[in-house]
Amino acid sequence: MYKIGVIGLGLIGGSMAIDLKRRKFADRIFGVEAEPVNAAAALKMGIADEITDLETCVGNSDIVIIAIPAEPALKVLQQVLDHMEAGTGKVVMDVCSTKEMLAKNVHYHPMRKRYVATHPMAGTEYSGPWAAMPGLFDGRACIISDSVESDPKAVRLVEELYLTLNMRTIYMNSSNHDVHAAYVSHISHITSFALALTVLEKEKNEKHIFDLASGGFSSTVRLAKSNPDMWTPIFSQNRDNILQVMDTYMEKIKSFRDAIADYDESRIRSLIEEANRIKKIIV
Amino acid sequence: MYKIGVIGLGLIGGSMAIDLKRRKFADRIFGVEAEPVNAAAALKMGIADEITDLETCVGNSDIVIIAIPAEPALKVLQQVLDHMEAGTGKVVMDVCSTKEMLAKNVHYHPMRKRYVATHPMAGTEYSGPWAAMPGLFDGRACIISDSVESDPKAVRLVEELYLTLNMRTIYMNSSNHDVHAAYVSHISHITSFALALTVLEKEKNEKHIFDLASGGFSSTVRLAKSNPDMWTPIFSQNRDNILQVMDTYMEKIKSFRDAIADYDESRIRSLIEEANRIKKIIV
Numbered sequence: 092m093y094k095i096g097v098i099g100l101g102l103i104g105g106s107m108a109i110d111l112k113r114r115k116f117a118d119r120i121f122g123v124e125a126e127p128v129n130a131a132a133a134l135k136m137g138i139a140d141e142i143t144d145l146e147t148c149v150g151n152s153d154i155v156i157i158a159i160p161a162e163p164a165l166k167v168l169q170q171v172l173d174h175m176e177a178g179t180g181k182v183v184m185d186v187c188s189t190k191e192m193l194a195k196n197v198h199y200h201p202m203r204k205r206y207v208a209t210h211p212m213a214g215t216e217y218s219g220p221w222a223a224m225p226g227l228f229d230g231r232a233c234i235i236s237d238s239v240e241s242d243p244k245a246v247r248l249v250e251e252l253y254l255t256l257n258m259r260t261i262y263m264n265s266s267n268h269d270v271h272a273a274y275v276s277h278i279s280h281i282t283s284f285a286l287a288l289t290v291l292e293k294e295k296n297e298k299h300i301f302d303l304a305s306g307g308f309s310s311t312v313r314l315a316k317s318n319p320d321m322w323t324p325i326f327s328q329n330r331d332n333i334l335q336v337m338d339t340y341m342e343k344i345k346s347f348r349d350a351i352a353d354y355d356e357s358r359i360r361s362l363i364e365e366a367n368r369i370k371k372i373i374v
Numbered sequence: 375m376y377k378i379g380v381i382g383l384g385l386i387g388g389s390m391a392i393d394l395k396r397r398k399f400a401d402r403i404f405g406v407e408a409e410p411v412n413a414a415a416a417l418k419m420g421i422a423d424e425i426t427d428l429e430t431c432v433g434n435s436d437i438v439i440i441a442i443p444a445e446p447a448l449k450v451l452q453q454v455l456d457h458m459e460a461g462t463g464k465v466v467m468d469v470c471s472t473k474e475m476l477a478k479n480v481h482y483h484p485m486r487k488r489y490v491a492t493h494p495m496a497g498t499e500y501s502g503p504w505a506a507m508p509g510l511f512d513g514r515a516c517i518i519s520d521s522v523e524s525d526p527k528a529v530r531l532v533e534e535l536y537l538t539l540n541m542r543t544i545y546m547n548s549s550n551h552d553v554h555a556a557y558v559s560h561i562s563h564i565t566s567f568a569l570a571l572t573v574l575e576k577e578k579n580e581k582h583i584f585d586l587a588s589g590g591f592s593s594t595v596r597l598a599k600s601n602p603d604m605w606t607p608i609f610s611q612n613r614d615n616i617l618q619v620m621d622t623y624m625e626k627i628k629s630f631r632d633a634i635a636d637y638d639e640s641r642i643r644s645l646i647e648e649a650n651r652i653k654k655i656i657v
Contacts (some may be wrong), residue, residue: 212588232586243423276578278582282565284649285626291651292622293557301655302544303515304558305495309656310593311562316653319646325644326634329434336498339575340448341624343568353608359609363602366567368574370599372584372591 092118097323098145098167102126102214103186104158105223107256108138111364113225116255121148125159128307132222149174149181156250157185158276162324172202182245184209184252188272188321189328190236190265207249208265210234210272211258216316233258273332278340280314280322281333287315291295375401379435381428381450383407383416385497386469387441388506390539391421396508399538404431413473416503432457432617434463445607448479455485465490465528467535470609471555471604473503473519473548487525490532491548492542493517493555493575499599512572516541556615561623563597570598572627 095117097104111117111314122139124130130142145167151153155171157164162185169182184207187193197203213231217220231251238246253260255281265273288314294300326333343362378400394400402566404420406415413425428450432438439452440447447470454466467490470476480486496514498505516536521529531635536543544553573595577583609616626645633641 146521275591279591287649287652288626289623308558308562314590315649319643341574343571360602360606366570366598369570
C-alpha cells in the first residue's frame with residue numbers, strides 16, 4: 092500500500108482518496124487544502140487522515156495527486172517538483188482538464204520525469220469535499236498525456252492507481268488532449284452556461300417560468316452549475332481550441348436559425364436527422 | 375371508468391394509456407395508429423385494447439387524446455371535432471408542444487367547446503410505443519391552455535384525467551404557453567442538436583473522440599436523439615418565439631466567445647457566476 096498526498100480535497104481529489112483507501116491502494120492520505128472549512132470537513136468525513144503543508148505532504152507521500160483548478164496547478168506542480176530530490180521514487184500526477192500549458196510549464200524542470208500528466212474523464216457539476224463519492228471513476232476513461240516525457244516506472248505506478256479506480260487509460264500527447272477535451276467536454280459546459288443565462292434573463296420578468304422546466308431542460312442545463320474556479324482557467328488555457336469549436340457550434344446554431352426563419356421544414360428535418368446520428372455513439 | 379381513444383400510440387399516448395388503465399380511470403383503450411408496426415406492437419404490449427379507424431375511435435370513446443406530432447395534429451383535431459355530434463358529452467384533448475396554431479385552427483369550429491388544449495411537460499428523448507412507460511407524468515407540470523374556450527365540464531374531465539396521472543395543472547393562454555415552451559423546452563433541443571452536429575463533424579476525422587465523452591457531455595447532448603417527426607413542426611409552428619430565444623442565446627454564446635478570445639478571466643468568471651444562479655432554480 093502507498094502513502095498518497097492529495098492537494099485539493101474537492102470532488103476529484105476527495106473521490107480518489109475515498110476509493111484508493113477503500114480498495115487498499117493507499118494506507119494513509121495526506122491532504123493539502125487552502126480552504127480551512129474544506130480541510131476541516133475533509134478530516135471529519137475521513138477523506139484525509141491528516142492535513143499538512145505542501146512540503147510535508149511531498150516528503151511523506153509516495154504519490155502526490157494535484158487536484159486543484161488548472162490555474163493554481165501551474166504553480167503548485169512546479170513547487171512539488173522543486174521539493175523532490177534527485178534519485179527519488181516519488182511520483183506527482185495532476186488531474187487537470189487542460190494539459191498543454193501545464194506540460195510546457197515544467198518541460199525543462201530537472202525533475203520532469205517524476206511527473207505524469209493525467210485527465211480522468213469523470214465528475215459531476217458539484218464541488219468541494221462534500222461532493223466526493225465512492226465509485227466516481229468506475230468504468231470511465233482516463234487520458235495519460237505525454238507519457239514519453241515521464242519515467243516509465245512512474246507511468247506504471249500511475250497506471251496501477253487508475254486500474255484501482257477501474258478506469259480505462261488512453262494515451263495521447265497534451266496538444267491532442269486539449270483538442271479532444273474542447274469537443275467532448277469544454278464546449279458542452281459553454282452551451283449549458285449560455286442556456287442558463289438565456290433563460291435566467293427571461294425569468295427576471297417571468298417568475299414562474301421554471302415551474303414548467305421539464306427533465307430535458309434540466310439535463311441540458313445541468314453543467315451550468317459548475318464551479319467558476321475550475322472552469323475559468325480551463326477556458327483561458329484552452330482558448331484556441333475552444334474558439335475553434337465554438338465557431339463550428341455557432342455555424343450549426345445559425346443553420347438551425349436560418350432554416351427555422353425560412354420555414355424550411357425539409358432543412359430542419361435533415362439537420363435533426365443528422366444530429367440523431369449521435370444515437371449510435373452515446374448510449 | 376371511461377373509454378379512452380388514443381390517436382398516436384407513441385411515447386406520450388402510450389404512457390398515458392398505461393397509467394390511465396392501471397389507475398382505473400380507463401377501462402378500454404381504442405388506439406388509432408398510422409404505422410402498422412407500431413399498432414401491432416402496441417396491441418401486443420397491451421397498451422391498446424383494439425386498433426380502430428379514427429371515426430370508430432371517436433364514436434366509442436368518452437375522451438379522445440390526440441398524441442401525434444403538431445403538424446398532423448392540426449388536421450386530425452379538425453377531423454375529430456367533425457365527427458362529434460351536437461349535445462355530446464365527449465371530449466377531445468391534444469398533448470402537443472405548441473398550442474397557438476392549433477388553437478387558431480379550430481377557433482371557429484362549431485364543436486370548439488368540446489376541445490381542451492393541454493401540454494403535459496414530460497417525456498424522454500425516445501419515441502414509439504416501446505418507449506412508453508408507467509409513471510412518466512408523475513409529479514410533472516401540465517399546461518392547460520385557453521381553457522375559457524372549452525366547456526367547463528370538458529375541462530373538469532381533463533383535469534380529472536391529469537390528476538390520475540399525478541400532474542400539476544397550470545393555466546395560461548396558448549400564446550403565453552408558446553413563449554414559455556420556447557424558453558424551457560424548445561431552445562434546449564436546438565442547443566443539443568447543434569452540439570451533436572458540432573462533435574459529429576469533428577468525429578469524421580477523429581474516430582475515437584467519443585471514447586472520451588464524459589457524463590456531462592452525454593447529459594448535454596441527450597436531447598439530440600429526439601425524433602424529427604415531432605420536432606420539425608414544433609420549430610416551424612413556434613418560429614417567432616424560438617427565433618427570439620435563439621437570438622438571446624447567440625448573444626450569450628458571443629459574450630463567452632469574446633471573453634475567452636480576450637483572455638478576460640474576470641469576465642469569464644462573472645458569466646459563469648451569473649449562470650450558476652440556475653442552481654437555486656433547477657435541482
